[in-house]
Amino acid sequence: xxxxxxxxxxxLSVVTTALPASMASAGELGIFxxxxxxxxxxxxxxxxxxxxxxxxxxxxxxxxxWFTNDAFQFVWxxxxxxxxxxxxxxxxxxxxxxxxxxxxxVRQNLNPGSAYVDVAAHGDGLTSLxxxxxxxxxxxxxxLTQKGPARLGLERQGxxxxxxxxxxxxxxxxxxxxxxxxxxxxxxxxVGLGVCAHDDAALETARFTAVELQRKASAPGTPVLxxxxxxxxxxxxxxxxxxxxxxxxxxxxxxxxxSWLIFxxxxxxxxxxxxxxxxxxxxxxxxxxxxxxxGLSPDGKLLVISDQTRTGKSLIYTLPASGGxxxxxxxxxxxxxxxxxxxxxxxxxxxERDNEYDVYTIPVAGGKEQRLTTAxxxxxxxxxxxxxxxxxxxxxxxxxMQIWRMKPDGSxxxxxxxxxxxxxxxxxxxxxxWIVFLSYEKDVQGHPANKxxxxxxxxxxxxxxxxxxxxxxxxxxxxxxxxxxxxxNVAFVSYELINP
Numbered sequence: 001x002x003x004x005x006x007x008x009x010x011x012l013s014v015v016t017t018a019l020p021a022s023m024a025s026a027g028e029l030g031i032f033x034x035x036x037x038x039x040x041x042x043x044x045x046x047x048x049x050x051x052x053x054x055x056x057x058x059x060x061x062x063x064x065x066w067f068t069n070d071a072f073q074f075v076w077x078x079x080x081x082x083x084x085x086x087x088x089x090x091x092x093x094x095x096x097x098x099x100x101x102x103x104x105x106v107r108q109n110l111n112p113g114s115a116y117v118d119v120a121a122h123g124d125g126l127t128s129l130x131x132x133x134x135x136x137x138x139x140x141x142x143x144l145t146q147k148g149p150a151r152l153g154l155e156r157q158g159x160x161x162x163x164x165x166x167x168x169x170x171x172x173x174x175x176x177x178x179x180x181x182x183x184x185x186x187x188x189x190x191v192g193l194g195v196c197a198h199d200d201a202a203l204e205t206a207r208f209t210a211v212e213l214q215r216k217a218s219a220p221g222t223p224v225l226x227x228x229x230x231x232x233x234x235x236x237x238x239x240x241x242x243x244x245x246x247x248x249x250x251x252x253x254x255x256x257x258x259s260w261l262i263f264x265x266x267x268x269x270x271x272x273x274x275x276x277x278x279x280x281x282x283x284x285x286x287x288x289x290x291x292x293x294x295g296l297s298p299d300g301k302l303l304v305i306s307d308q309t310r311t312g313k314s315l316i317y318t319l320p321a322s323g324g325x326x327x328x329x330x331x332x333x334x335x336x337x338x339x340x341x342x343x344x345x346x347x348x349x350x351x352e353r354d355n356e357y358d359v360y361t362i363p364v365a366g367g368k369e370q371r372l373t374t375a376x377x378x379x380x381x382x383x384x385x386x387x388x389x390x391x392x393x394x395x396x397x398x399x400x401m402q403i404w405r406m407k408p409d410g411s412x413x414x415x416x417x418x419x420x421x422x423x424x425x426x427x428x429x430x431x432x433x434w435i436v437f438l439s440y441e442k443d444v445q446g447h448p449a450n451k452x453x454x455x456x457x458x459x460x461x462x463x464x465x466x467x468x469x470x471x472x473x474x475x476x477x478x479x480x481x482x483x484x485x486x487x488x489n490v491a492f493v494s495y496e497l498i499n500p
Contacts, residue, residue, distance in 0.1 A: 030056065031213055032192055035075040037061075039112040042200040045073025057092070058102070059205040060195030065101055065120075066130075066139050070112040072196035074105065079191045082216040086153035086164070086174055087193070088209040089121040096197070098124035102206035103194040104154040106161070108135070108185050117161040117183055118194065119154045121206075127152065129163040129179035133470070140469075142179040142230070142239040145276050151210075157499055158218075159184050160472075178228040178244025180496040182452070182472060223497035225450075227476075229263065229272070231489045232469055234434065234457055239469060242276050242491070246498075250476030251292035252491040256300040258484050261491055264292050269305065283323030286310070292479045293336040296321060298344045302364075304329075306337050306349075316349060318364065329366060338425075338480065339383035339391065340364075341408070348372075348382035348391055359393050361408070372410030381425040383481060384408070385432060385460070392416070392426040392435060403437055403458075417458070417465070425479055428460065429487040435460055436468065436490050438478050449475040450495060472496055 028049060029035070035047040041061035048057050062071030089102040100123040107116040113136040120130050120141075125148035128141040146165045153164030153174040159182045167175035191213065197204040228244040229252055242261070249265035254274075261272050262282065267289040270279035284290060287307035291314060294305045303321045306314045313333030317326035329347065339348035344364065351360050351369070359382045362369040373379040375397040382393040390405045398415065401422040406413040417423050421439040424447050428435050439454040440447070455468040455478065471477070471494045482491040 029075075030054070031077065031211065032075050033077040035073065035192075036110060037072070038074050038107075038110060038194075039069070039071035041071045041073070041197075043197075043203045045195065045203070047073065047075050053209065054211075056087075056193060056208040056211055057205055058193050058195045058208065059203050060197055061200060061203050062196045062198070063200035064198060065103075065194070065196035068113065068136060068138060070114070071200070072101070072103075072194050074107070074110070074190070074192060074194045076105075076107075076110075076190040076192035077213070078188045079106075079213075079215060080188045082156050082158070082218060083191055084153060084155040084164075084214045084216060085191055085212070086151060087211040088151045090207050090209070091123065092205040092207055096123050096202065096204050097199045098122065099198040100204045101194070101196045101198065102208070103130075103196075104152055105192060105194040106154065106156065106185070107190045110190060115183060115185065117154070117181060119152050119163045121148065121152060123198075123204075127163075127165070127177075129161070129177075129181060131161070131181045131183055133181075133183050138237075140237055140239070142181070142241060144177045144179055145241050145244075146177060160496060160498070162496070162498060176226055176244070176246070176496075176498060178226070178230075178241040179239075180226070180228070180472070180494065180498075182470075218499075221500050223499050226496050226498055228494045228496075229261065229491065230494055231274075231484070231491050232455065233489045234436075234468065235488065237468060242274065243272055243279065248476075250493055251294065251479040252482045252493060253295050253480055254482050254484060254491055255296065256298075256485060258486070261482075262294065262296070262303070263493070264290050264294060267309075269294060269303075284319060285325040287317060287319075287326045291336070292476055293338060293349075295337065295340060295480050297340055297364075298342055304337050304340065304347060306335065308333070316347065316362075329362060329364065330369065332369070335360070336380075338381050341384050342386055342388045346408075348384065350380040350382065359391070359410075370410075372406065373413070379404075381479075383425075383427055385428045386430055387432055390428075392428060394424050394426065394437075396422075400442060401440075403435070419465070421454070421456075423456075427478070427481050427483060427490075429483050430485055431487040433460060433487065434458065436478070436483070438474070440474065447475050449473070450497065453477060455490070455492060 043061035045060045060073030101120040103118040105118040149165040155162040163177040163179040164174035165177040269282040272279040289309045316330040335351040358373040403416040426437040451474040478492045
C-alpha cells in the first residue's frame with residue numbers, strides 16, 4: 001500500500017463516536033482520531049491540519065511534562081501492536097522556554113500519570129527518549145547525541161521502544177539512535193503528537209511535518225544486536241548516549257580525568273572520548289583476544305588486560321595506557337582482572353584453580369599470587385575501596401549471588417546485600433560513598449548477556465538499595481570500574497535486539 005492509500009485508509013477508519021468538546025471534528029483530524037489536553041494546562045491547547053502541506057500544527061500549554069507531571073496537548077489515534085511514527089518537528093516561534101517539548105508519543109491511556117514513552121524535541125535542541133514505566137511513576141530519560149535532528153521516529157517492536165534519527169550515511173532514512181526502553185503496554189495504546197510549553201502561562205506551537213504512522217506486523221528474520229555506551233547521573237537518573245552501533249562491545253572504563261573511555265570489542269580494546277565520536281583502537285601488541293576484564297592504574301599510566309591469545313586461557317597483562325607490548329603478570333589461567341589497589345602496587349582478580357573460582361591478589365611487579373577466599377562456589381569481581389581498607393566482591397556461597405566485602409588480606413569477610421536478586425560486580429565510587437552493582441532476577445544463573453537487569457546503588461555506610469536504571473543487558477554492561485572521577489555518574493553498556 002502506498003502512503004496516500006495508507007493515509008486514506010486511516011482517515012476512513014477514524015472513530016465516529018462522540019468526542020469531548022476539546023477535540024476537533026473527525027474531518028479535521030487527518031490520520032488521527034482525537035486531541036485533548038492531558039492534565040490541567042492553564043491555557044487550552046489546539047490542533048489544525050494545514051490544508052496545503054498536510055502538516056500538523058499543535059499548540060500546547062502546560063507547566064511541565066516530566067517526573068509525575070502531565071500538562072500538555074495530545075493529538076492521538078488508537079493503535080494495537082507494533083507501529084512506527086515519524087515526523088519533522090519545528091517551532092513556529094523563536095524563544096520560549098528552553099525545555100518546551102514537541103513529542104512523538106505513546107500512552108497507555110489519556111489520564112494524567114499514564115505510563116508512556118516519547119521521543120521529545122526540546123526548545124534548546126536537546127533530543128531524548130522519555131519514559132514512565134508504571135502508572136503514576138517517575139519519568140526518566142535517555143538523552144541522544146543528536147541535537148535538533150531534521151526528523152525523529154518512535155518505533156514499537158513488542159515491548160521495546162526505539163528512538164530513531166536520520167542516519168549519517170543513509171540520507172533521510174531513520175536509524176536507531178541508541179536509546180531503547182522496554183515498557184509493557186497491554187491492549188490498545190494512544191499514539192500521536194504532544195506539545196508542552198513548559199510555562200503554564202504560555203501557549204507554544206510546534207509544526208509536525210511529513211507525519212507518517214505505520215501499523216506493522218511482527219518483523220520476520222533474525223534480530224540484530226545493538227550496543228549503546230551510556231552514562232547515568234546518580235542524582236537525576238538521567239541517561240546519556242555516548243556511542244551506539246549495530247554490533248557488540250562491552251565493559252567501559254573511565255580515564256582518571258574523565259575525558260575518555262576504554263571498551264572491548266572483538267578481542268580488541270578501543271578508546272573513545274566521553275563526548276562521543278569515533279573510537280580508536282588501542283595497540284595491545286600480540287594480545288588480540290582481550291575479554292571484558294580490563295582497567296587503568298590509579299595514576300593512569302598503565303592499562304591492565306585479561307587476554308587468552310597465547311595459551312587459550314585468560315592471563316593478566318599490563319601495558320602502557322597509550323598502548324604497547326603487554327607484560328605478563330599471572331602465570332596460571334584462567335585469571336580475570338577486576339581491581340587495582342589505590343597505591344598501584346597490587347592487582348585483585350578472579351581465578352580458577354583446581355575447579356574452584358576464588359579471589360586472588362598479586363603484585364603488579366610480578367610474584368606469587370595470594371588466595372583470599374576459600375568458600376565453595378564462585379567468588380568474583382574483587383575491587384578495592386579508594387582508601388584501600390576493603391575489597392568488595394560477589395559470592396554465591398549463600399545460594400544466590402550477593403555482594404560481600406573483606407579486608408585486603410582476606411580477613412573479616414562479611415555479606416553486604418541480602419535480597420531476592422543475583423548481585424554482581426560492585427564498584428566503589430572514587431569518593432568512597434557508594435557502590436554501584438548489576439542485579440539479575442533470582443532465577444538467572446551466572447551473568448549472561450541479553451537479560452532484563454538493573455543498575456543499583458547503595459551507600460558504603462549501609463542503608464536502602466536504590467534503583468538507578470532498568471535495562472536490557474548483563475554480561476558486558478558494567479563488569480569493570482566505570483565511575484566518573486567526581487563520583488557523579490557511571491558509564492555502562494545497554495543492549496537491544498532489533499528486528500530489521
